[in-house]
Amino acid sequence: MTTYMWALFAREVKRFQKIWFDTVATPIVSTVLYLAIFSVVAAGRTVAGADYTAFVYTGLLGMMMVNSSFSNPAFALILSKNVGTIVDIQLAPIAPWKVGIAYAMAAFTRGLFTVVIAALITIWFIPGIALMHVLVFVAAMFITGLEFGMLGVIIGLLIKNFESFTLVMTFIMQPMIFLAGIFYPLSSLPAPWDYLSLFNPLHHNINLIRYGMIGYADASPLLSFAVMLSISAILFIVMNRIAVRSLKQ
């Protein structure tokens, strides 16, 4: 990254660091609550050979990365459009795609920050969990952060106010999250939902993150990896188009 882009990235990181407590407190509380519920309901149960609590836990870590990296740039951009400070990135000598990537990198950083802190606090409650494929786990988290960071940039540039943002969360993100196999394995779904879930891009992120951590996958990890890369490439192209158009009237 050049100085120009790096400074924008650093600025966006600084922005969430200022509210670091909000950044991590909310996801940690919700993760702990989910875990409390699932460990009571599912104590000692296994799904398709994996410990159910560990299964859900890996899903929750993935969801945390997705939520943080998606909402960070979306919020920042919607706010700066409303306040008018968007003019700072319009005037800066940084190509639109680089602006987008700087925001997406900051989004990933926020996700990383959240996941690491949340994991350090909560992982002790998950008996016998270990990182099986470290590299796969790190790569899956990284791609997921960038992917949903770019989606957040797109949404942040496209929509005008926080009401629309809530709509996007409710009608697009939430269904995607609930059909991503975070709380249950695909094999437990009746046809055709098990098959259709393969078309939910988010399912592949969760699948690969889970495979990286506990070695369990309900779809081929290679397929998931390929889907994530393709979606990222598509999002990059779309993000560039939209950034070019909305940073210049």
Added chain:
Amino acid sequence: MKALDVSDVTKTFKVKQGSRIIANDKISLKIDEGKIYGLLGPNGAGKSTLINIISGIMLPDHGTLTVFGKNIVTQTVEAKKMMGVVPQEIVTELAFTVQEILHYNAGMYGVPFGERAKLITQVLSDLELEDKRNERARNLSGGMKRRLMIAKAIVRRPRFLILDEPTSGVDVALRQKTWELVRRMNKEGMTILFTTHYIEEAERLCEEISLINHGRVIKEGRVSDIQREFSENVVAFELFDLNVAHLAGVAADGKEFHLPITELDKDMSSVIRHYGSNLKSIKNEAASLEQIFLKLTSQ
């Protein structure tokens, strides 16, 4: 090479029901390096639209623009590196302090990390904001926010500084200081383009100006040339007793009377001969930009 070369720039906006506003209509202007250039015009004339196009944040419908030879539409990033822009509207980051805003802004214009502190200290003293360094920007007063906007634009000492109405909503003392600063930056070698409603400011600061109205350049050139062009038009005089028979062609303008000039010496002496001791004052008036402006924009 020109600092700025704008040729034939046109920009229209769609407004509701298919009608269009022509905000810029074939505007051309050139600014030599090292100059202070004024862009004048009434509200809605199209000044900010032109500034936005020059700044690379709005696309023209037609026309070409270059900043130090870099085409703003096709080499946007390179062109933007030359410019520091102070937009008309004051906007402030909610979360950051003055220091942080300047730090990241300098970085976004390529100033390496290690060089920023020195430049920030310098610019804070330029704008008398030293004691606000660690203040949140949102807590500054309106005038201070305006100065912070200027600080953001000049912190890295751009070659070309653009100010869109830097003195609107600013008290007299601060207005003076702003122009002092502009002069100082200009002496350091910065080329400057600004817009204003205060014509005296343009008259005092710049050699060359453009007057725009309804999106068109209606007058362009050196202030002194424009003044000469218009001043040669009248002999202006005041009288003690207003109830007298006037020379043919004399028109009243408030307390003053104007006689259009055909030949300066002859017209002056015929006024003196006609009014004699009733004359309070007489001059070949160098029209102020204000008068020229009013005259041109009311046509």
